[in-house]
Amino acid sequence: MTCRETDQGVSVLPFGASSEGLLQRGDHALFGVSTGNSYFSRRRLADGMAWAVERFAVVDVVHADVALEAMLEALGYERGAARRSVAKQLRGVRRRIDGALEDLGTAAERVRARPLSDFLDQPGYRDVRARTRTALRTDLELRSVRDAMAYQFLAKRLQPGGLPAPAQVQAALAYVDAELPFFVDTPRILGAASSVHCYHTVLPLGRLLFGGRRTGLRPADNQGYAIVACRD
Template structure:
């Protein structure tokens, strides 16, 4: 298990820094990143508003990145015709954007410091491409990293498959694309976004977070010294 500081209660949120440096980076308050996915019921307007209000009060800059990479491909892999996959993906993304927009309205004037962008906006940016190349190289030789990446992709698929069913190759490929696109933000968000330091905030410890911030003694891929990770869980009451 990664090193974690004791949980804090802050404005009815659970805040748990994960890893040796994350507590210091939280207190430093340069930047917070929140990743929001389309299929997760946790991301309601209320929960998003609670974490955004907390973040704008403690960080100079806040980014919300909502996942849109491989969404259409995933739907096609599960049997949607291409036009239907496009319509369904667009509908899901509209729903996510609507909840984020509503949450920021609830936060009020300070929400002007929150930047909201889809993950696909970063794919051609130099900083993101450099970190993704680093990740791609590590996945070739770091078997532990690859195993955790693959397990996350299969866990994502398992929620959509019939009990006992095995994923088709196209389904696996789409799920891996989804996880691969997010992985650079676990490693070096400061380089990607041009901030001094960053804390990746999520409502639970994802397997990649547990691995990368667990002070493992081996492994090619390690987060930048300015990259933190923290559980930031809202809607506790």
Template sequence: MSAAAIAVEAVPFGSRSAAILGQGDHALFGISTGNSYFSRRRLAHAISWAVERFAEVDVIHADLHVEGMYQALGYEHADARRSATKQLRGVRRRIQGALEDVGHAAERVRSRPLSAFVEEPAYQEVRMRTRDALRVDMELRAARDGMAYQFLSKRLTPGASPTAAQMQTALDYVNAELPFFVDSPSILGVDSSVHCYHSVLALGRLLFGGREAGLRPNDNQGYAVVVACRD
């Protein structure tokens, strides 16, 4: 699959992101069970674009707290495990299919679950940084809470308010992903990295929006809106 033959638009977000995008060191794609945008076709196009422009590419799928979310939504333990397993299997199948469609170039792409990093010292160090920041950075906490609420609102019946248990599970889900917004180069062992997503998430808007105080991404961490073809 040739990136030249498909429509992929990448728009850097943040003052340093254009330069980091131009360096072409590393691109990161995060895929979650609730993200339907990156279908197999779109993901294949986005990866094809990335492997022609970056020295390294990572695709990381969020597999933490999925079962807990189903339990918080009222599923019995066995049903929650079954549903989480099904959802994660679908995400892995979508990623694997996209890599197969990319062809030989996909050999340079690393595909891993988020759970593979939780015991890694580099991830733990950045996770500690974000955890400490969330205690005192009210803007950061509000953006994090907003993302967690949005994540939940898609799964609750219209007009329903999340319970404390549901909200905590959603917060755990977002907390686990936050380090990759801040310092994925340290976690993934690359010189610089662009976090690629199809929209500007609330955390991305805050962290890369030029704030002068509070938690900010490392100087070698960028963000870009990457829009592939429509299915």
């Protein structure tokens, strides 16, 4: 697979055996936006969406908002302070997403932007989430990678050399677990014919699931992954 760069400075690299074909089909693209990640500037979001609306019939932007309060409380924030801090973070994320949509102009009509929490009670998401929960009980490699991602998320928030407390670990696991279904079967969740999960790097779960593994949990045949990186 070849990395290519658009005139707008967006580099695109399909990752996984079926991802190139799904990218060419252009049914649906999902952009996951991590709260608190400085990569997601207004300009990068706008450039990524502009590339996507030219190639895909539908584009979804989902920003993480699950388990953030629990995480801050586990890190020592009082409940009120945790709520205020999360609200501030989410306002910042939504402001950048809204600004990027404004920059798109009329093309923004084909972009849906929602928090991850909007999906928790939807049948498609619950179905895929049940599958990932079952897999995490039996798929040791999957669980190991999931745990490592959760610890990496925590490590940025702990004192150097500090070990996480059980409540902190549980909150970090809940954060990663909520995102896992979108790596596995976004078409089932959103009712798309196929979907490509777009992120600016290969996350460990993406590397495992789209790296050609023969056993354990694998993505749906119509689920792809692409590294979509934008200059700022």
